[in-house]
Amino acid sequence: MKELNIQTIVQEANSSHAHQRKKKTNGNVAAERTEAVNEHPDQQPDGDIEEQPKKNVRGCTTKADIFARQNKPKLEVQVNERGQPCWSSSTEFSNFIGALVRTKGFPVAHDDWRKVCPKAKWRLWTDAQLYWKLDASVFNWFMKTTPIKWKEFKSYFRKLYDDDMEDNKLLALCDERVHEVEWKWLIDHWRSPEAAAQSLRGKESRSMLSQNHTSSSKSHARVDHELGKELGHPHAEMNCLSKLTHTTTLPHKGAERIINALKDAIRDHP
Structure with a gap:
């Protein structure tokens, strides 16, 4: 050895x-996780990510303060030798990527990130450059992070779905950030045998998590x-x-x- x-x-x-933590006086803040950014999207399993359970969390981060900076100096993000953001701004940058993916109009009607239109993926990068000083060194990390945020976004919607719900109730749950035609696609996808099998595999995987x-x-x-x-x-x-x-x-x-x-x-x- x-x-x-x-x-x-x-x-x-x-x-x-989680259940032993002391409650903070200002409430619990749910932080988006990006620990899997080193994984290439082609190596990730198809389907939606089964997120870890959270309690007392706020809604999705919108980063409205950053989107309001379009005519102001761009924000900076420092990266290490592997192109990974490593300074205090890294969390803010990661959350901003999540907000970009959740923008209305970005396609969610796919069961695999590799099927998303390359132009839509590229637009995420160019839109991020409107607010952040970015160069080629961070490009690979950016493109490995976006599918994680995308899957987490879809997983949020998947929790709203129930096999026993009627069509009119499911359609009424359509989020304002998702086009109706794509929401209908998601419903049909969740009802498919393939999606049901993927959901079962995710639950089995989650049951093996010890901490x-x-x-x-x-x-x-x-x-x-x-x-x-x-x-x-x-x-x-x-x-x-x-x-x-x-x-x-x-x-x-x-x-x-x-x-x-x-x-x-x-x-x-x-």
């Missing part, structure tokens, strides 16, 4: 399970960047592990076991 050589763990604390992601809205790229600044130098990926956890709540049993194992590894292999 290869010897462990873990240099540091930062921000020692305990991770928490939720708890690193808030920060991406791995941003955590990596901030850790490098704290250490004073970029750290090597293979011999340095960072642990970012909440500090105000009780640990999740599964996370507690892993964290204790890491502490033992650091003690035994300084």
Whole structure:
């Protein structure tokens, strides 16, 4: 077995399970997750993403403040050597991409991102450039993030659907951001045997999840960047592990076991 050589763990604390968290005084804020941005859309399973359960969340982010900046200086987003946004603006940029995908007129009547018109995908990129200073270095990350946001958007609508609902009730649920003809396509798609099988696979996959992601809205790229600044130098990926956890709540049993194992590894292999 290869010897462990873990240099540091930062921000020692305990991770928490969702139902054990203390309620914040200003309410819970649902952060959009972009942890899967390193996955190419061609490698992702067809169908809608089964999102992790959320409680006490607000509505979809609109980013109206950014869309109102069309005649103002463009916002900046810094990226690392892999083209991934890594500064404090990265969360804002990721949320903005989600808002772009949710704009009325962007096609949702497809069961696979690869079937979406390339011109529509390209328009997302050019529209983003109206508000952000973007160059070719971030293009690949942008195009890998958009299908994730697209699938999450469709998953939101899928939760409104019920096999026992009548057509008139389903049609009345049509969201203002979706054209009626595309909403009808979604209903027909959800009723298909293929979509039903995909939904079942998603539920089975979700049932095997032991604990939720708890690193808030920060991406791995941003955590990596901030850790490098704290250490004073970029750290090597293979011999340095960072642990970012909440500090105000009780640990999740599964996370507690892993964290204790890491502490033992650091003690035994300084």
